[in-house]
Amino acid sequence: MPKTHTQFVCQQCGRISAREMGRCPQCGAWNSFVEEVIAPAQRPSKHTKGLSLTTSTPRRLIDIDAPQEDRLVLPLGEFARVLGGGIVPGSIILIGGDPGIGKSTLLLQVALEMARQEVVLYVSGEESERQIRMRAQRLLDGGADRGEEPARANLQGLYLVTETQLPQILEHITALQPRLLIVDSIQTTYLPELESTAGSVSQVRECASRLRELAKTSGITVFLIGHVTKEGTIAGPRVLEHIVDTVLYLEGDRFQSYRLLRSVKNRFGATSEVGVFEMGERGLVEVPNPSQAFLAERVVNAPGSAIAVTMEGTRPLLVEVQGLTSPTPFGNPRRTANGVDINRLLLICAVLTRRLGLRLSEQDVFVNVIGGLSVEEPAADLAIAAAIASSYRNRPVRADVVLIGEVGLSGELRMVGQIAARLREAAALGFQAAIVPRRLARSESYPNSIEVIEARSLQQALSAALAGEEAEHA
Ligand code: TYD
Numbered sequence: 268m269p270k271t272h273t274q275f276v277c278q279q280c281g282r283i284s285a286r287e288m289g290r291c292p293q294c295g296a297w298n299s300f301v302e303e304v305i306a307p308a309q310r311p312s313k314h315t316k317g318l319s320l321t322t323s324t325p326r327r328l329i330d331i332d333a334p335q336e337d338r339l340v341l342p343l344g345e346f347a348r349v350l351g352g353g354i355v356p357g358s359i360i361l362i363g364g365d366p367g368i369g370k371s372t373l374l375l376q377v378a379l380e381m382a383r384q385e386v387v388l389y390v391s392g393e394e395s396e397r398q399i400r401m402r403a404q405r406l407l408d409g410g411a412d413r414g415e416e417p418a419r420a421n422l423q424g425l426y427l428v429t430e431t432q433l434p435q436i437l438e439h440i441t442a443l444q445p446r447l448l449i450v451d452s453i454q455t456t457y458l459p460e461l462e463s464t465a466g467s468v469s470q471v472r473e474c475a476s477r478l479r480e481l482a483k484t485s486g487i488t489v490f491l492i493g494h495v496t497k498e499g500t501i502a503g504p505r506v507l508e509h510i511v512d513t514v515l516y517l518e519g520d521r522f523q524s525y526r527l528l529r530s531v532k533n534r535f536g537a538t539s540e541v542g543v544f545e546m547g548e549r550g551l552v553e554v555p556n557p558s559q560a561f562l563a564e565r566v567v568n569a570p571g572s573a574i575a576v577t578m579e580g581t582r583p584l585l586v587e588v589q590g591l592t593s594p595t596p597f598g599n600p601r602r603t604a605n606g607v608d609i610n611r612l613l614l615i616c617a618v619l620t621r622r623l624g625l626r627l628s629e630q631d632v633f634v635n636v637i638g639g640l641s642v643e644e645p646a647a648d649l650a651i652a653a654a655i656a657s658s659y660r661n662r663p664v665r666a667d668v669v670l671i672g673e674v675g676l677s678g679e680l681r682m683v684g685q686i687a688a689r690l691r692e693a694a695a696l697g698f699q700a701a702i703v704p705r706r707l708a709r710s711e712s713y714p715n716s717i718e719v720i721e722a723r724s725l726q727q728a729l730s731a732a733l734a735g736e737e738a739e740h741a
């Protein structure tokens with residue numbers, strides 16, 4: 268094999284240099300040099316010339332037959348749903364997430380399921396064979412507890428190797444011919460011919476590109492595990508997003524048991540699809556009815572709690588938002604947001620102060636979303652405001668209502684999308700009423716199964732939501 272030559276290229280302006288530089292002399296960008304492999308120049312031989320002419324010819328779109336994608340069936344239903352209905356052969360899928368969130372566990376579960384029918388190779392650069400074997404045993408015992416057949420004989424198809432050098436990994440693949448490859452993680456995988464260390468941008472990118480080549484030419488499905496680094500971007504899954512077909516993020520609070528698997532890019536399905544799992548003693552278990560799970564511990568009729576309906580992808584999700592106000596001991600009132608954007612909380616506090624006369628400037632305000640979820644949608648504004656107002660006035664929010672709506676700066680309530688889907692989910696979970704923004708155009712009809720209370724302003728909505736409030740503002 269000829270020696271590979273590399274060069275350093277500024278990722279901002281494209282300046283080429285033989286060595287790494289801290290600052291680009293051309294565009295002035297800092298730390299922008301990334302090592303790249305110099306592709307050997309193609310000598311135009313007669314052979315390649317003929318080849319290139321035949322391989323790419325424009326064809327009529329209609330003449331290209333698109334066979335129905337035969338996806339591999341994945342028994343883990345939530346995972347399959349996020350992927351768009353199963354595993355597409357020859358695709359490359361990145362699973363990102365914080366360390367310790369459960370990426371290795373999830374993919375080992377996938378490997379165990381798939382090994383019943385296919386040959387699966389699990390490459391680990393992070394843990395020893397024994398560790399993985401022990402975890403697999405734990406997961407298999409869990410499957411047995413849930414009444415699945417242990418089927419150890421069916422697991423003959425699962426192979427394990429601890430390896431970090433990509434050329435070695437590729438050799439194993441040639442020898443084993445698996446249908447599914449799992450690389451844990453892309454940050455530990457490296458090419459010896461590159462100077463930079465494993466986990467650097469150039470290594471991660473080059474390794475991922477080669478694995479992509481492999482997937483496209485051989486039809487093997489490749490799963491890559493990628494850690495999100497503290498800085499968020501450096502050598503993390505972000506640099507890979509355009510190389511792979513599908514990007515999934517496993518999210519959740521490490522100290523809570525719920526995990527959300529979210530698709531942020533998918534060439535073979537809908538994006539922003541979400542699957543909900545619970546991390547248990549024996550691996551990740553699907554949560555078939557997440558709204559019910561998130562509301563399980565709710566204390567009905569306690570002040571400071573309100574139910575919001577957010578959309579996670581195409582799926583409505585009911586979550587409990589809690590608020591607490593407490594007199595500020597000295598000076599500066601504090602605002603603490605857990606699971607909601609702090610700027611959103613500041614805005615809602617300001618509206619409550621200015622438009623509704625709540626004296627929050629003398630109060631510390633805490634807001635918490637139950638279940639370790641983070642709610643980014645403005646549709647949860649009304650529930651956040653109600654939770655705070657409910658705590659401040661020490662009056663519970665009606666136990667049987669859900670609150671939907673975005674709060675505007677003048678204290679008005681604004682419409683949000685997919686209102687019918689949200690109302691149907693609330694009705695299905697036994698809620699009697701929903702407080703929603705007054706709509707001007709009747710685009711979607713409301714379901715009959717729930718009483719819909721329309722409110723124009725935050726003021727009106729809170730009057731309807733808080734028990735005993737009517738008298739005050741009537
Ligand atoms: P892991 O899959 O190693 O995380 P990652 O690969 O994303 O770094 O998961 C680690 C955590 O999951 C660890 O804190 C232990 C916990 N865990 C369980 O709670 N139950 C289980 O059955 C397993 C296998 C792990």
Ligand code: MG
Nearest residue numbers: 370371393451
């Ligand atoms: Mg891991």
